[in-house]
Amino acid sequence: MSTLVIVAHPDLGRSRINRKWVDALEKDGRVTVRILSEELIDSHFDVQAEQAQLAGHERIVLQFPFHWYSCPPILKTWIDDVLEHGWAYGPGGTALEGKDLSIAVSTWSRTDDYTSNGRYGRTMQELTSPFEAIANRVGMNYSPGFFLNGVGDYSDSELNDTATALTTWLRSSSSCLIDSKVSNA
Ligand SMILES: Cc1cc2nc3c(=O)[nH]c(=O)nc-3n(C[C@H](O)[C@H](O)[C@H](O)COP(=O)(O)O)c2cc1C
Numbered sequence: 001m002s003t004l005v006i007v008a009h010p011d012l013g014r015s016r017i018n019r020k021w022v023d024a025l026e027k028d029g030r031v032t033v034r035i036l037s038e039e040l041i042d043s044h045f046d047v048q049a050e051q052a053q054l055a056g057h058e059r060i061v062l063q064f065p066f067h068w069y070s071c072p073p074i075l076k077t078w079i080d081d082v083l084e085h086g087w088a089y090g091p092g093g094t095a096l097e098g099k100d101l102s103i104a105v106s107t108w109s110r111t112d113d114y115t116s117n118g119r120y121g122r123t124m125q126e127l128t129s130p131f132e133a134i135a136n137r138v139g140m141n142y143s144p145g146f147f148l149n150g151v152g153d154y155s156d157s158e159l160n161d162t163a164t165a166l167t168t169w170l171r172s173s174s175s176c177l178i179d180s181k182v183s184n185a
Helices: 017-028 047-055 073-082 129-138 156-170
Strands: 003-007 032-035 059-065 100-106 141-148 176-178
Touching (some): 017 032, 017 100, 017 156, 100 129, 141 156
Parallel strands (some): 003 032, 003 059, 141 176
16 A cells, blocks of 8 residues: 655754654655655645645555644644645545545653543543544544654664654554553552
């Protein structure tokens, strides 16, 4: 299955985790990697170019660091620009129907924080549910994805292992949670 990984980091030059993930995916060479910060022109995207990328792949993975319990604004801009009425939804908007959608997310806070009884009182599944709603709206099949919580607990070499885990996960279709190494309890 052809896979497109959309990388939505505002500044990969300052990234520790998502940069490693991109490097591993590019080295692995099995997926197409699209770095949104390199495609932005005057705060918007070339809609036809982005749509052509989406049309050319069967599985789409949105990769991003969690920012304020959501995706960074660059991904919201991309969604607003690219998933056009008449293309992604509405009359004649069938371009994405039947494709797969997943997310790959890194968070500073730990897995325990993202539980009903945890610090934020919300699970990652709840907080990322808009992506499932988007998939449903445009006729895509949503499977939750790849989650790395508690990134501050990881050494560089352990982060390299998570990058390997991401490339392995991309060859499967199941969801994957890399648990925080240290509990908040
Ligand atoms: C503006 C901003 C908002 C953030 N909000 C959250 C958040 O809501 N929850 C969380 O767990 N981490 C949050 N973080 C931490 C990032 O998720 C974390 O640093 C990132 O996943 C690390 O990936 P990177 O090294 O590729 O930047 C935030 C970071 C920034 C800069």
